[in-house]
Amino acid sequence: MSQNRKTIIPIGPYHPLQEEPEFFELSVEGEKVSDIDIHIGYNHRAIEQIAQRMTWDQLIFLVERICGICSTSHPIANCNAQEDLAGVEIPERAKYIRSIVGELERIHSHLLWAGLAGHFIGYDTLWMWIWKYREPVLEIFEKITGNRNHYAMMKPGGVRRDIKEEDIPYLKKVLDEAERKIDMITKAVLDDPVLAARLKGVGVLTKEDAIKYCTTGPVARASGVAIDVRRDDPYAAYGLVEWNVITQEEGDVFAKTVVRLLECFESIKIIRQCLEKLKKVKGEIAVKIKEMPPGEGKGRHEAPRGETFHYVRSDGSNNPVRVKVRAPTYVNLPTCKATVPGESIADAAIILASIDPCYCCTDRMMRVVNKKSGKIELDGSKLIKLSQEKTGRLRREFGI
C-alpha cells in the first residue's frame, strides 16, 4: 500500500438521489474532493440504431422518448432537422404553437430542477413547494396537448394539434397564477441567507472554462457566456417575439439557480406574446411533406438544459439512413472536472446536480472488447441480436 493512496467515494452506478444510472468516482482526502472521474453508458438504449428502422413520422415519437423531462426538445430539434432536409417552411401559426410548448417545457423543467436542487441540499420543503407550483404548468399541458408529459405535439412540417381560441383566456389565467407563485418562490430562494451561504461561491465554473468545455444552456449563461440557440439561430417563433437572454457572471451554483429561475419569467413573457399572436394569425398548422429528398438535415433547439442537436441523413427512402443526437448534458457533464475538485463532499452532490444532468439523453454506447483475445464481446449488432432473441423467447412463451 503506497503512502499517498487515495480514498475513492463512489456515487453510483445508480445515483442515490437522481435515480439515474451513472457513476462518479470521487477521490477524496478527508472531506475534500481531489479528483473526479465520470462513467456513463449504463442506460444505453440504442435510440440512433432503432431510429434507422423508423419512418420519418415515427421518428418523432421515438426521439420524444429519449428524455421524459425535455420530451418536446428532441422532437422540435428533429423536426427542424427534417424540415431543413425537406426544405419546407412551417406555417406561422405552427411556429407560435411550437414556441409555446417549448417554453412551457422550459418552465416545468427549470422548476423541476430547482425543486431537486432543494432536495439535494436537504431543503425538502422547498422541493415540495416548487413541485406544487409546477403543477399549473402541467395542467396547461394537459389542456392544450392532452398529456402532462410526452406531449406529441410536433410533427415534420408543423404541429399536430391546434390551440383553440376559447382556451386562450384559461391559459392566460393559469399562467398569471403560475407567474405569481414562481415570483414568490424566486424571491424566497434569492433572499434566503442560509441558501446563499450554501450555494454562493460553490463549484465556480469560470468563463474561460465554460468556453473550453463547450458548455451550453444555463450552465454557460451562468458563467457569463451569452449563448442561446433561440437568439443566435432563430427558429419557430423566437425571432418574432421580444425576450432577453439571462446571464450571470459568477458561474457558481447560485448563479445557475438564478439563471434558471429568471429564465422562467422570460418564458412566460414569450408565451404571453405567442398567445396574443395566435389570436391574429389564422390558418394551417402544418404543411404536408410529400417526400424526403436524399441529403442531410440539421436541427437545433435550445432545450431547458442547453442546445440539443439533431442530424438526419436520407437516401430518399421511407426511413432515415442515419440519425445523430447530441444532448446538452453530453457537453455539460465534463465541466464537473473543473468545478468539483477542491470542494467538499457535501458540495459535490449539488455541484454535480447543478448542470441539471440528464443521463438518459447522454448515454453513449461503447464496444466491449476482451483485452486478452481482442475479440469484440458486445457491440450494437450483438445487442440487437440479444434483443431479438428475447423477443422470440417471449413470443414462444406467450404463443403469439
Next chain:
Amino acid sequence: MREILFVLLSFLIFPGFLFTAVVGLLAGWVDRKVTARIQWRVGPPWYQNFVDFFKLMGKETILPSGAQKISFLLSPLIGLIGITLTSFILWEMNLYPVRSFIGDLIVILCLSIFPSLALIIGGSASGNLFASLGVSRETKLMLAYELPFVIAVFTPIVAIRDIRIGSVLTYQMNNGMMFTHHLSSFIALIVAFFCMQAKLAFVPFDIPEAEQEIMGGPLIEYSGPPLAMFKLTKAMMLFALPVLLITVFGGGMRFDGIQALFSIVKYLIILILIILVKNTNPRLRIDQALRFFWLRMFPLAIVGFIMALIGI
C-alpha cells in the same frame, strides 16, 4: 425486594423506557405529520412510527463482512440505554423534586451524549466508507455543540447558585419560569435550542446522516432490530431533550391541575419550533456548522453565563 422491583418497573415502564418510547414515537409522528402539512402532503397515520418500528424488528439483521461484530451490534443498545436513563432521571426529578441529588444535571448531560457516542462506535465498527465519513462529521459536530450546550444548561444553575435539578424546579415553582425571569436564562435557552437541534441531528445540522450526500452515514450498514433501536433512540431523544430544556428553563413538567395541560403545551411548542426550524432551512456544510457553534453560539453562551454570574 419490593423496592428493587419498584425501581426496576419504573425504569422499564414509567417513567422509563416504555413511556419515553411511546411518547417519543408519537412525537416522531407529530414531526412527520407537521412536516407533511408544511410540504402540502397528507402525512402518515398516528401509528405509522410504531408500525415502522415493529416492521424493522422483524427484519433480518445483516452483518457486513468487514464489521467489528460485537461493537457493531452493541452500540445501538448503548445509545438506547443512555437515552432511557436520561429520560428516567429527568422524569424522576420532575415528579419528585425532593429525590434530586447533587450533580444530577451532570449525570443527565453525560448520559445524553450516549446516543451520539453509539452512532460513532457503530459507524466506525461497520467498516463502511460512508459510515466513517459520517462518523468523522458526527465527531466534529459533537465537539462543536456540546460545549455551548453544557454552558447553556448550567446557566440557570449558576443563576440560582444550586446544582440540583430539584432546586431549579422548586425555584421555578415559586418564582415562575426561568427564561422569563432571568435574561441570562433566556439567552441560554436560545443557545440550548440550537444545540438540541444538532443533538437530534435535524436539518440544518443533519450533516452526519446527510442522506443525500453520504446516504445515512453511520446508519448505512444497519438493518433490522439494530436499526430499529437507533430509530427508537432518535424518537426518544425527540421527547427527552425538549423535556430537559423545559425542566431547566421552562418551569418543569408538572401534573397538578391546570399545570398538566400547560406542561403538554410547553412541550408541543418546543416540538413545533424544532419542526419549523427543520423545515425552513437547507443543510449546512460541516465547516459552516462548526463556525455557527464556535463563533456564534459559544460566545453567546459565555455572555449568558457571565450575566448569570453577576446575577441578571
